[in-house]
Amino acid sequence: xxxxxPHQRPAPLHPLAREFFARGxxxxxxxxxxxxxxxxxxxxxxxxxxxxIVEVEAYLGEQDPAAHAAxxxxxxxxxxxxxxxxxxxxxxxxNHYCLNxxxxxxxxxxxxxxxxxxxxxxxxxxAVSRGIELRGDKxxxxxxxxxxxxxxxxxxxxxxxxxADLTSPASSLWIGDDGGxxxxxxxxxxxxITKAADRSLRYLISGNRFVSGPKQNPGPK
DNA sequence: ATATCGATTATCT
DNA sequence: GATAATCGATATG
Numbered sequence: 314x315x316x317x318x319p320h321q322r323p324a325p326l327h328p329l330a331r332e333f334f335a336r337g338x339x340x341x342x343x344x345x346x347x348x349x350x351x352x353x354x355x356x357x358x359x360x361x362x363x364x365x366i367v368e369v370e371a372y373l374g375e376q377d378p379a380a381h382a383a384x385x386x387x388x389x390x391x392x393x394x395x396x397x398x399x400x401x402x403x404x405x406x407x408n409h410y411c412l413n414x415x416x417x418x419x420x421x422x423x424x425x426x427x428x429x430x431x432x433x434x435x436x437x438x439x440a441v442s443r444g445i446e447l448r449g450d451k452x453x454x455x456x457x458x459x460x461x462x463x464x465x466x467x468x469x470x471x472x473x474x475x476x477a478d479l480t481s482p483a484s485s486l487w488i489g490d491d492g493g494x495x496x497x498x499x500x501x502x503x504x505x506i507t508k509a510a511d512r513s514l515r516y517l518i519s520g521n522r523f524v525s526g527p528k529q530n531p532g533p534k
Numbered sequence: 535a536t537a538t539c540g541a542t543t544a545t546c547t
Numbered sequence: 548g549a550t551a552a553t554c555g556a557t558a559t560g
Contacts (some may be wrong), residue, residue: 326536362556370541372541379541380541381541382556384556387548387556387557398553400535402557403541403556404555404556405540405541405542405554405555406539406540406542406543406552406553406554407540407542407552407553407555408542408543408552408553409542409543411541411542426541428541459542459543460542461542461543462539462542462543462557471555477556503556504541504542505540505541505542506540506541507540514549
């Protein structure tokens with residue numbers, strides 16, 4: 314992926330239609346790659362936090378044993394069963410939040426988990442939220458590579474963001490399209506699950522340095 | 535009221 | 548590569 318050219322203004326972002334999300338999670342996951350997650354800064358007059366989506370996973374709904382929706386429509390999972398395009402945020406391992414967007418028409422569960430982003434703007438605020446210091450390019454993936462990390466960088470919590478409308482720029486959290494097309498998309502098994510671990514439902518941009526997990530081509534030994 | 539289980543990360547060796 | 552940390556949601560009694 315080419316780095317953004319200096320002195321070039323970013324293309325304008327326009328929101329995604331709710332219909333975009335009213336489809337199967339696999340289709341939504343694949344097409345979400347290259348889109349931009351936007352967070353309005355909590356600091357007045359500060360620029361938005363933005364980052365390009367480079368890795369996601371599809372969770373299929375009640376018939377998918379690895380999906381939270383497999384437990385049925387409970388208070389925790391109700392957003393997944395509601396209308397498409399809304400944030401499902403949950404807390405995991407006592408430490409971390411994870412962000413999903415609801416898919417499928419209302420009544421059917423299904424979602425896409427955000428696993429990694431390539432930061433575009435507001436990097437300093439992200440670093441503060443993550444509690445790290447940026448000393449060079451090598452530190453950038455620590456910002457948003459991983460589902461828990463990206464939530465911390467964007468200050469995403471269940472209280473603040475569960476149920477937020479991700480199709481509306483009026484939300485403090487939403488998804489924009491700048492016309493960028495994701496190239497080199499590959500599919501692998503999902504990460505960190507024990508059930509249905511063989512299904513290939515993880516979508517990522519091949520070779521992107523912000524993708525989470527071990528590098529795919531570490532080079533010859 | 536209590537026990538179990540993670541859609542993870544940081545920090546070791 | 549292995550593992551400790553950590554706690555909310557859920558199931559069960």
